[in-house]
Amino acid sequence: MKELRERILKEGKVLxxxxxxxxxxxxxxVDCALMGRIADEFAKYFNIDDVDLLLTAEASxxxxxxxxALRYGKPMLYAKxxxxxxxxxxxxxxxxxxxxxxxxxxxxxxxDWLQPGxxxxxxxxxxxxxxxxxxxxxxxxxxxxQLVGIGCAIEKGxxxxxxxxxxxxxxxxxxxxxxxxEPGNIVFREDE
Amino acid sequence: MKELRERILKEGKVLxxxxxxxxxxxxxxVDCALMGRIADEFAKYFNIDDVDLLLTAEASxxxxxxxxALRYGKPMLYAKxxxxxxxxxxxxxxxxxxxxxxxxxxxxxxxDWLQPGxxxxxxxxxxxxxxxxxxxxxxxxxxxxQLVGIGCAIEKGxxxxxxxxxxxxxxxxxxxxxxxxEPGNIVFREDE
Numbered sequence: 049m050k051e052l053r054e055r056i057l058k059e060g061k062v063l064x065x066x067x068x069x070x071x072x073x074x075x076x077x078v079d080c081a082l083m084g085r086i087a088d089e090f091a092k093y094f095n096i097d098d099v100d101l102l103l104t105a106e107a108s109x110x111x112x113x114x115x116x117a118l119r120y121g122k123p124m125l126y127a128k129x130x131x132x133x134x135x136x137x138x139x140x141x142x143x144x145x146x147x148x149x150x151x152x153x154x155x156x157x158x159x160d161w162l163q164p165g166x167x168x169x170x171x172x173x174x175x176x177x178x179x180x181x182x183x184x185x186x187x188x189x190x191x192x193x194q195l196v197g198i199g200c201a202i203e204k205g206x207x208x209x210x211x212x213x214x215x216x217x218x219x220x221x222x223x224x225x226x227x228x229x230e231p232g233n234i235v236f237r238e239d240e
Numbered sequence: 241m242k243e244l245r246e247r248i249l250k251e252g253k254v255l256x257x258x259x260x261x262x263x264x265x266x267x268x269x270v271d272c273a274l275m276g277r278i279a280d281e282f283a284k285y286f287n288i289d290d291v292d293l294l295l296t297a298e299a300s301x302x303x304x305x306x307x308x309a310l311r312y313g314k315p316m317l318y319a320k321x322x323x324x325x326x327x328x329x330x331x332x333x334x335x336x337x338x339x340x341x342x343x344x345x346x347x348x349x350x351x352d353w354l355q356p357g358x359x360x361x362x363x364x365x366x367x368x369x370x371x372x373x374x375x376x377x378x379x380x381x382x383x384x385x386q387l388v389g390i391g392c393a394i395e396k397g398x399x400x401x402x403x404x405x406x407x408x409x410x411x412x413x414x415x416x417x418x419x420x421x422e423p424g425n426i427v428f429r430e431d432e
Contacts, residue, residue, distance in 0.1 A: 077317045077353040080309035106299035111306035111316065117272035118307050125269045126299070130341060149322060161269040 049089050049223035052201065053236050055082065062229045066204070074173050074201065075108040080115060086223060087116040090171070090199040093221040096120045099169040099196050101162070103127070103188065105155055105180045112201060113171040125162065127155040127184060140190045142183035147176065155183040157191075164192035175200040175222060178209020185218070197221065204229070205237050241281050241415035244393065245428050247274065254421045258396070266365050266393065267300040272307060278415060279308040282363070282391040285413040288312045291361040291388050293354070295319070295380065297347055297372045304393060305363040317354060319347040319376060332382045334375035339368065347375040349383075356384035367392040367414060370401020377410070389413065396421070397429050 061069040073079040102124040104113035110126050117124035138159035146153045162168075170184050181198060188195045195218065203210045203222035206229070213220045228235035253261040265271040294316040296305035302318050309316035330351035338345045354360075362376050373390060380387045387410065395402045395414035398421070405412045420427035 071350065072353065076320065076350060077315055078306060078309070079315055080306055081313060083306065084310055107302060107318070107320070110299060110302040111318070114270060114272055114275065114303035114306045115310050117270070118276055118310065121273060123269055123271055124303065126303070128268065128299070158263065158268060161264065 051085060052224045056224055057234060060234060062231045062234065066229060068204065068226060068229050078111045083112045083115040084119065086112060086201055087119040089223055090116060090221065094169055094197050094199065098167055100167045101125055103168050103170050103184055104172055105184060108174065109172040112173050116171055125157065127157050127187065129153050129155065140187045142186040144179040144183040155187060157187050162191040162193055166193040167196050168193050169196045170198040173201050175203040175210050176207045178213055181209065181213065243277060244416045248416055249426055252426060254423045254426065258421060260396065260418060260421050270303045275304045275307040276311065278304060278393055279311040281415055282308060286361055286389050286391065290359055292359045293317055295360050295362050295376055296364055297376060300366065301364040304365050308363055317349065319349050319379065321345050321347065332379045334378040336371040336375040338371065347379060349379050354383040354385055358385040359388050360385050361388045362390040365393050367395040367402050368399045370405055373405060394418065
């Protein structure tokens with residue numbers, strides 16, 4: 049997606065540790081008009097009529113996914129990362145490693161809200177090593193739900209998460225794949 | 241807001257500890273079409289032309305706020321609850337107590353994204369004791385930004401958070417104020 053690549057080039061910062069900082073428009077301050085155009089772009093790659101529910105993980109996936117859900121007229125569900133008083137009853141859980149926070153995190157989804165057979169489109173803002181997406185796919189499988197595909201805004205192509213999902217046959221579409229990231233030099237993978 | 245009160249009556253559950261569970265449409269599974277109508281309702285109470293930025297706290301405020309921001313054509317900013325590798329440079333911070341998770345939490349906002357003079361509408365899904373909103377107001381003040389008002393979907397009127405903010409002169413609008421919550425008996429405050 050040309051507009052997204054241009055925003056990354058213009059506003060993204062490469063920090064030590066292969067971190068690509070885009071917190072001015074994606075995951076702290078959020079340009080919600082851009083999120084709307086990302087939602088429209090995903091709709092070119094996935095048959096939204098075949099989707100019952102959009103699934104993401106808190107916290108940074110929620111803004112984009114909510115806007116996709118509004119655009120598509122579908123409900124969304126977000127996996128929580130800590131058990132709160134508001135969660136009761138049966139849970140699907142999946143343990144992942146958060147490289148952002150350098151610790152193990154458990155994704156939680158109440159069984160009430162993910163039924164067998166539900167056709168799920170997973171959406172996330174960022175795909176690096178793919179741990180959050182692995183956890184979400186695991187929960188979809190535990191529920192006996194059906195994974196229609198995964199839409200990501202930005203993928204770090206130089207890490208393994210995206211390609212590993214593609215090798216497993218997952219219908220993954222990332223709108224900007226970064227194959228190289230050095231300060232002042234961000235290189236994107238060619239669009240398919 | 242009649243539709244919101246009806247959804248609470250139909251789907252809300254009152255759990256021990258004054259917990260009102262609405263995780264089927266507000267803060268786990270999210271009915272994004274309803275969030276769009278809540279956004280339209282807020283726009284009746286606040287002059288959106290006077291707003292530069294929408295501010296909320298992760299995680300449960302993000303879906304509603306993102307949809308408001310899309311509708312209004314404004315950016316959003318969400319306070320984070322933990323420092324990640326992606327946050328660098330100066331931060332506004334405010335320590336709050338999370339009754340949901342029974343622990344102290346620090347709200348964090350990068351100084352880069354909240355400038356002096358910015359006119360801020362704070363949005364949240366739920367207002368109980370008002371700790372998260374107190375922290376957000378504190379951050380707005382630290383930044384020298386201007387609080388236009390606070391829009392909440394649901395307020396627990398029988399707890400003190402909302403009334404304390406009103407006493408301080410904050411322009412707070414909650415779309416459903418619950419004055420009493422017992423299993424099978426949820427009573428709303430009359431609309432103004």
